[in-house]
Amino acid sequence: MKKIKNNKNTLKTLSDWLLGRSNKPKSQLREWVELIVSIVVIVFFIRLAVVEAFRIPTGSMEDTLLVGDFLLVNKFIYGIRSPDWIGVPFTKLGFFIPFFHLPSFTEPKSGDIVVFRFPLDKNLSYIKRCIATEGQTVEIREKKVYIDGILFANPPHSKFASDRIYPSSFVERAVVPHNMQMRNRDNYGPITVPQGHLFVMGDNRDNSADSRYWGFLPRDLIIGKALIIYFSFDKKPPFYKMNRKIRWERVANLIR
Numbered sequence: 001m002k003k004i005k006n007n008k009n010t011l012k013t014l015s016d017w018l019l020g021r022s023n024k025p026k027s028q029l030r031e032w033v034e035l036i037v038s039i040v041v042i043v044f045f046i047r048l049a050v051v052e053a054f055r056i057p058t059g060s061m062e063d064t065l066l067v068g069d070f071l072l073v074n075k076f077i078y079g080i081r082s083p084d085w086i087g088v089p090f091t092k093l094g095f096f097i098p099f100f101h102l103p104s105f106t107e108p109k110s111g112d113i114v115v116f117r118f119p120l121d122k123n124l125s126y127i128k129r130c131i132a133t134e135g136q137t138v139e140i141r142e143k144k145v146y147i148d149g150i151l152f153a154n155p156p157h158s159k160f161a162s163d164r165i166y167p168s169s170f171v172e173r174a175v176v177p178h179n180m181q182m183r184n185r186d187n188y189g190p191i192t193v194p195q196g197h198l199f200v201m202g203d204n205r206d207n208s209a210d211s212r213y214w215g216f217l218p219r220d221l222i223i224g225k226a227l228i229i230y231f232s233f234d235k236k237p238p239f240y241k242m243n244r245k246i247r248w249e250r251v252a253n254l255i256r
Contacts, residue, residue: 116222
């Protein structure tokens, strides 16, 4: 009997060692430290692989998304993207590193609202609507967008800041590329999206720095797909009207 008891004690000791358990009671401080570390690891994994929170800073996607909207972005639908930057959080102190994409559940398509690294400054994250994917031809005629010759319907909450239409003969210097037949915000193209790229535009068509002004979006720079608005804060009302600063009607709205 003594031999059996000793064997059980040996197995228990080995099990505790393998699982990292100890017979010594943990201090309250150690328990709190382990809890905080566990939460940080879980949040980091969720932020890396599942969803990430973003805030809308500009009006380029109005009125689909408003300044002060806080949204969650689905990061795994287009393939989880490994970290590409190491540095001090909330600063530009750091450097970029090679990254990779895991296989995606689906590819971005026309109409999707995507979050991505801005090609001209990868420290910035932009959000735009995907208009066309690789191999498709984009053309804008008098503010109307055509994909492969078919009219691309304006999103329900999109808008134009002005009724004025630039004539097709007018050249806007900021518009790229420079070898197109038509080159302004209202008359553009036709141009075919190259392999591995997308053409994106803001829903606030006359006030959006998008593919018309900085070129095609590389597929590898996409972070994820906009999913839901989880909070919305309006800076315009004064502080004492706090009940009007929160846009309750926008909370929990799916993004389309």
